Amino acid sequence: QKEVEQDPGPLSVPEGAIVSLNCTYSNSAFQYFMWYRQYSRKGPELLMYTYSSGNKEDGRFTAQVDKSSKYISLFIRDSQPSDSATYLCAMSGGATNKLIFGTGTLLAVQP
Amino acid sequence: NAGVTQTPKFQVLKTGQSMTLQCAQDMNHEYMSWYRQDPGMGLRLIHYSVGAGITDQGEVPNGYNVSRSTTEDFPLRLLSAAPSQTSVYFCASSPWGDGEKLFFGSGTQLSVL
Numbered sequence: 118q119k120e121v122e123q124d125p126g127p128l129s130v131p132e133g134a135i136v137s138l139n140c141t142y143s144n145s146a147f148q149y150f151m152w153y154r155q156y157s158r159k160g161p162e163l164l165m166y167t168y169s170s171g172n173k174e175d176g177r178f179t180a181q182v183d184k185s186s187k188y189i190s191l192f193i194r195d196s197q198p199s200d201s202a203t204y205l206c207a208m209s210g211g212a213t214n215k216l217i218f219g220t221g222t223l224l225a226v227q228p
Numbered sequence: 229n230a231g232v233t234q235t236p237k238f239q240v241l242k243t244g245q246s247m248t249l250q251c252a253q254d255m256n257h258e259y260m261s262w263y264r265q266d267p268g269m270g271l272r273l274i275h276y277s278v279g280a281g282i283t284d285q286g287e288v289p290n291g292y293n294v295s296r297s298t299t300e301d302f303p304l305r306l307l308s309a310a311p312s313q314t315s316v317y318f319c320a321s322s323p324w325g326d327g328e329k330l331f332f333g334s335g336t337q338l339s340v341l
Contacts, residue, residue, distance in 0.1 A: 121270075123270075125268070149328045151328055151329075153330075158334075158335070159334055159335070160232075160318050160320075160332030160333050160334050160335050161271070161318070161330075161332050162331075162332065163329055163330065163331075166328065166329060205270070205271070207328070209327070209328055214327070215273065215286075215287075216273070216327065216328060216330070218270045218271040218272075219270055220268060220269065220270040221270060
């Protein structure tokens, strides 16, 4: 079993829709939770960063962490075609503190 | 504002050839790392460095060497290329104490025939 599981998609939604992207994990020591966005043929860029449980909002993006369920989510409101990309979750914590990435979810927002 | 610069962007090698992927950053970041990205596998850490003169192995280090003689540069060497090393390679850096907040380069797409 992988430490971090992420549905690869693809996920196709119409412009303006609310998008929900999710990851589950198995290591209860994880404390830092990130979402990276990766456009085609580009490197990932940090989108959201949260520590421990709770919500964090930045514009149209909301990151949510539920440590009791070992589940994290990224919500995108009023999705735009420019949001079309692969979204990677990542997390770290514990003794090794190594950063572990999910495999990414490919999102396509149709105009 | 260059950030993290990787060269080359594309490379084709024959099995057994060696080459060096270059990575440079201009943000004075202490931490630098190399990842490979393969379909269905996500990003996997190859090697990393927490400062000049200090390197360590990641999850998939076999077949690769690194060195860190300056803060700015962190080259990745493929010693004897194998088809299993066909992948997209990313260099990343982060400030000290913020190892989760990685800044990535634009990647090198490597094919080994």
